[in-house]
Amino acid sequence: MPLPGVLRQLLTAAGPSGYETAPAAVFAKAGRGFTDDVEIDVMGSAVARVAGTSDPAHPAPFLAVVGHIDEIGLIVTHIDDDGFLRFIGVGGWDPQILVGQRVELTTREGTVGGVVGRKPIHLLREEDRKKVAELRDLHIDIAARDGDEARGLVRIGDVAVIAGEPLELRNERVVSRAMDNRLGAFIALEAARLVAEAGGAPGDVAALGVVQEEITFGGARTSAFRLQPDVAIVVDVTHETSAPGIEVNEIGKHEFGSGPVIERGSVLNPAVYELLQEAAEREGIPFTVQASARSTGTDADAIHLSRAGVPTGGVSVALRYMHSPVEMVQLDDVDACARLIAAFAQSLSAETSFAR
DSSP, X not given: OOOOHHHHHHHHSOOXXXXXXXXXXXXXXXXXXXXXXXXXXXXXXXXXXXXXXXXXXXXXOOEEEEEEOOBOEEEEEEEOTTSEEEEEEESOOOHHHHTTOEEEEEETTEEEEEEEEOOOGGGSOHHHHTSOOOGGGOEEEOOOSSHHHHHHHOOTTOEEEEOOOOEEOSTTEEEXXXXXXXXXXXXXXXXXXXXXHTTOOSSOEEEEEESOTTTTOHHHHHHXXXXXXXXEEEEEEEEOSSSTTOOHHHHOOOOTTSOOEEEEETTSOHHHHHHHHXXXXXXXXXXXXXXXXXXXXXXXXXXXXXXTOOXXXXXXXXXXXXXXXXXXXXXXXXXXXXXXXXXXXXXXXXXXXXXX
């Protein structure tokens, strides 16, 4: 299974939280391939909606399938007189991952390349060699001669992402930055496309690529308020558990090739979970189950509280090396997630109840 073209485009579009214009445009263009009802709202979230087939007098529930299109990144806070850029993280970073990385800054004049630098190990004091780097110890070097040249290229508030193309490996596995969560956005699109290809589902189905999940859940919050779905499925990533050091007692066992990870938990609607499990069993799709308590750490935490409440479920795809430039996924798991959600959409009817 080769890397789908739309997913490649999503992965290579730079879009840290609050700066998602490029991936939103990719999402909207892909949505127009199967529906004319596509829009990008004032927050920057993209929606592609497929009309339902049920009697308008007795409509089936309107389903929102939600994946976030933002990624973690960096934002420039200061440009010194020697031309070096200081920055802070947009979203959650392990600073060790950034040392020595190539980056691409999105500026008013286009993309500017650079590297993340740190004092070389040769020059570190013995006690400093034992310490982990912090973001304040790092800088971005764009090869400027001085501060004036750097300030002519980059402004404070410009953002950066790690540079690099997706890499296809063996066993249908692919690595890239921004898998979290362009995968979820792609799965939402694929589920809606499968519904459209089948002639529609009983209720409307909208694929949403929402913004700012890594910082505020802002896009999910505003999109759920505006669209008023009757039910939502949030698609995100979770930790693949066969890699060294992962504690399955804490998060369950979710290995590559085991299909979608369906989540159960306090903020998630139990009827939605049961319908997802039934759809998986009916379609012969393998799956695993993940439990959460107080919160899910995904857009579901915002969506389920929208207006008077939205019955919400969670479907994840197993991912290795989260929040790094080498996030790894197995593509048949991605395909299985989309097929599961499309089957869930087809199972809804005017009689479906989400009452607890």
